[in-house]
Amino acid sequence: MVKAVAWFFGIVIAITVALVGYDQLDINGYIHHDRTLDVYMTGNWLVGENRTCWLNQRSDANGKPTGQLDNLNCPVGFDNLAPHNVSVTFKGVLDPKDMDGQERPIPAQWKCTRGSESFSCEPLAP
Numbered sequence: 001m002v003k004a005v006a007w008f009f010g011i012v013i014a015i016t017v018a019l020v021g022y023d024q025l026d027i028n029g030y031i032h033h034d035r036t037l038d039v040y041m042t043g044n045w046l047v048g049e050n051r052t053c054w055l056n057q058r059s060d061a062n063g064k065p066t067g068q069l070d071n072l073n074c075p076v077g078f079d080n081l082a083p084h085n086v087s088v089t090f091k092g093v094l095d096p097k098d099m100d101g102q103e104r105p106i107p108a109q110w111k112c113t114r115g116s117e118s119f120s121c122e123p124l125a126p
Helices: 002-027
Strands: 032-041 050-059 065-074 082-091 109-114 119-123
Touching: 065 109
Parallel strands: 032 065, 082 119
Antiparallel strands: 032 082, 050 065, 050 109, 109 119
């Protein structure tokens, strides 16, 4: 009986540590989130080049972010931007709530790198 109780508590502790660990890995950019969305950019973005981009997300009727991503704007100078619907890998928080249901901000500014077939973005420090 004591052995079964010890196993039970061991499993509960392992699950708790895993959940807390996942949240910390997500915050620090180790969990990747793939999304397909419109990226507004100029046509001269080279493969491997970095740009500062602004992530726009949808808000509810009260102005609170819903976590639903709208688009990514990556301007350079005053050139005309054209939308391109592409796959983007985000290395950082994209959910407005953590594992405990507490609200947390989704970064608005990201450093994005163009790959040959997709884009990779990580949040810029505030």
